[in-house]
Amino acid sequence: MNEFSEQLSAYLDGELDEKAAEAVEARLADDPHAQAQLDALMQADAFAREEFSAQLDEPVPFALAQQIKTTQIQSQPPPRSRPVWGALAAGLVLVAIGGLGGYAYKGAVTPIQTAGWLADIADYHAVYASEVRHLVEVGADESDHIETWLGNTVGARFDIPDLTSFGLTFQGGRLLVANAKPVAQLMYLDADGAVVALCLQRSATSPQGAPEFKEQQINGFDFISWSANGADYVVIGPMDQENLNAVAEKAALEV
Amino acid sequence: MTPDQFKNQMIGLLPRLRRFALSLTRSGPDADDLLQDACTAALAKWQQYDPSQPFDRWMFRVLRNLWMSELRKRKVRQGEGQVDAHDSAELRAPGDQDDQMTARQVRQKVADLESDLSQPMLLVCAEGYSYREAADLLGVPIGTVMSRIHRARKQLVSSLSSEVVGQT
Numbered sequence: 001m002n003e004f005s006e007q008l009s010a011y012l013d014g015e016l017d018e019k020a021a022e023a024v025e026a027r028l029a030d031d032p033h034a035q036a037q038l039d040a041l042m043q044a045d046a047f048a049r050e051e052f053s054a055q056l057d058e059p060v061p062f063a064l065a066q067q068i069k070t071t072q073i074q075s076q077p078p079p080r081s082r083p084v085w086g087a088l089a090a091g092l093v094l095v096a097i098g099g100l101g102g103y104a105y106k107g108a109v110t111p112i113q114t115a116g117w118l119a120d121i122a123d124y125h126a127v128y129a130s131e132v133r134h135l136v137e138v139g140a141d142e143s144d145h146i147e148t149w150l151g152n153t154v155g156a157r158f159d160i161p162d163l164t165s166f167g168l169t170f171q172g173g174r175l176l177v178a179n180a181k182p183v184a185q186l187m188y189l190d191a192d193g194a195v196v197a198l199c200l201q202r203s204a205t206s207p208q209g210a211p212e213f214k215e216q217q218i219n220g221f222d223f224i225s226w227s228a229n230g231a232d233y234v235v236i237g238p239m240d241q242e243n244l245n246a247v248a249e250k251a252a253l254e255v
Numbered sequence: 256m257t258p259d260q261f262k263n264q265m266i267g268l269l270p271r272l273r274r275f276a277l278s279l280t281r282s283g284p285d286a287d288d289l290l291q292d293a294c295t296a297a298l299a300k301w302q303q304y305d306p307s308q309p310f311d312r313w314m315f316r317v318l319r320n321l322w323m324s325e326l327r328k329r330k331v332r333q334g335e336g337q338v339d340a341h342d343s344a345e346l347r348a349p350g351d352q353d354d355q356m357t358a359r360q361v362r363q364k365v366a367d368l369e370s371d372l373s374q375p376m377l378l379v380c381a382e383g384y385s386y387r388e389a390a391d392l393l394g395v396p397i398g399t400v401m402s403r404i405h406r407a408r409k410q411l412v413s414s415l416s417s418e419v420v421g422q423t
Contacts, residue, residue, distance in 0.1 A: 009405040013379055015386045044361075044411035045380055051365035052381040055277060060269040061287055064294060068265050071298050073258045127260055134260075134310075137267030149270060174267040 008038050012045065056145060059153045060175070062182055069177040118225065118234060120178030121199050122218040124185065125236045129195040129221075136172030136187050146173040150184035155202040156231040160186055161254035166247050167191050196237040196244070198251050203232045211252050213245065224248040256306045264310050265294060271382070275315055278373040279322045289325065293318040312392075315382075319392055364414050372407035375400045 004027070010016050011024045027034050128135060138146050143160055150173055151157045160170060168188035176183040178201065186198045211226035222244050225234040233255065235248040272293065276286035297304075297317050304313050368376065374393055378384040379400070386404075390397045 005409070006402060006405040009408050010386075010401050013386065013404070015401065040412045040415055041408050043415055044408045047361040047411060047415075048365045048376060048380055048407075051362040052274065052377055054362070055274045055366075056270045058270070058273070060273055061290070064287075064291055065266045065269060067291075068262050068294055068298065071262070071295075073261070073298055073301055123259065124263065127257070127263060134264060137264075174263075175269070176263065177266060 004034070005037060005041075008034070008041055012038070012041055053145065057149045057152060062153070065175065065177050065182065066180055117179035117181070117183070117201055117232065118216065118218055118223055121176070121183070121185075121197075121234060121236060122221055122223070124176050124178070125195070125197060125221055126219060128185075128187070128197070129238070135189075135195070137174035139172040140170045142172070143170070146184075146186070150175060154182045154184045154200065154231075156184075156200060156229070158184065158200060158231075158255050161198065161251040163188055163196075163247060163250060166243055166250070168196055168247065194238050194241065196235065196241065196247065198233065198235050198255065200231050200233045200255065203227055203230055206230045213248055213252075215245075226252055228252065256304075258301070261301050261304070262298070265297065265314065268311055268314055269294075271311065272314055272318060275318055275374075275377065275382075276322075278377040279319065279370060281370050281373070289318065289322055292325075293321050296321060311382075312388075316392060323394075361411065361414050364411055368407055368410065372403050372410070375403045376407040379404055 004024075007016065007020065007024055011021060016024065028038060138149070147158065147160060153175055160173075163170070167190050169190075171187040171189050173184060173186045176185050176199070178199075181201050183199050183201045188196045188198070190196065205227065206229060207227055211228045213224050213226050216223040216225070217239060220239055221236050222239050222241060223234050223236055224244055224247075225232065226248070227233070233252065235244060235251055237244045237247070241247075269290070273286060273290050276289045276293070277283070280286045280289055293314070297314060304310070365373075365376075375389050378389040378392065379386065384392070386397050386400045390400045393400065395403075
């Protein structure tokens with residue numbers, strides 16, 4: 001009898017071959033007790049899935065996310081037969097650039113530093129705007145989970161804005177790290193496949209009154225940022241996205 | 256895949272990695288330590304990752320291998336091995352609880368499943384692994400995956416009602 005219970009369990013997982021599955025189905029059809037057993041197993045599964053799903057909502061160790069982001073890893077495998085002179089030449093070039101003095105270099109990066117977390121967001125957007133398969137980590141079908149999990153991890157509650165009136169379909173979300181803090185990134189796609197993202201990060205300051213929208217262009221993307229309700233927000237889209245201002249205003253109302 | 260893409264995928268995967276680490280270690284602090292070690296190890300050997308394979312499966316394997324090696328170390332240190340799932344599971348008589356437990360209590364039973372039962376249950380029911388894939392990752396025969404998932408379900412069923420249990 002216990003063997004049948006094990007069969008039922010495998011049947012639930014779609015792991016029985018056709019013949020065995022048919023035998024199980026035949027018995028289910030005329031044995032109410034077998035059906036009750038199956039119902040109980042399914043009920044157990046429902047509780048298991050509920051618990052497993054709740055475990056996903058626990059905040060991840062943020063220090064670890066930050067550590068992953070800042071760890072330097074090589075972008076290319078070391079060439080097996082790299083000539084020694086090549087390495088030497090590369091070294092010399094680095095020395096030469098270093099030797100030109102820090103001022104010029106510092107001058108060059110200043111605009112990015114003033115952008116703060118937006119510069120990090122721009123880097124991410126450059127990566128994800130070209131991703132189709134891995135656009136999001138958690139899909140739109142799990143919107144509740146996205147709101148709970150990302151809200152808990154970022155430390156700022158939010159609702160996923162509905163931007164369909166701009167032709168933008170919500171795809172899902174993921175956790176990013178910018179300016180050493182967790183960021184919730186919500187991804188939308190328009191009909192042409194252009195990616196528009198709404199990112200938010202907890203903020204220490206929270207200005208009163210209506211939000212002030214600030215427009216910027218970083219690395220070929222348009223940014224419209226604002227602060228409200230203890231969080232900083234930004235909507236990012238391609239530079240030719242015409243209605244991005246209106247998108248940001250709608251998002252600010254709904255988020 | 257660029258290093259940044261690799262790192263971003265890893266960050267996005269952290270909740271699911273931590274959940275799997277929990278099913279392996281059955282302890283929050285151990286799970287966090289394991290997660291940390293696995294991410295460090297994966298970053299160090301990221302070039303071994305074949306982008307044509309699913310990233311999550313690769314990371315799960317890294318995590319699982321590290322945990323097995325940690326268990327071996329503990330065994331040497333303490334002179335004891337992994338606790339067998341049978342030990343506590345079989346001690347629980349089906350009849351010794353109230354007819355119905357609350358949903359919260361049943362969920363707690365999921366969290367309390369022995370590691371040997373919790374791993375295949377998580378992989379198959381929540382992560383969508385087939386028995387074959389779970390068997391590969393866990394290094395056990397398919398039949399073992401099948402019977403452990405069954406045992407896990409039976410333990411949970413036994414907490415739902417005493418009616419169905421015992422008649423099987």
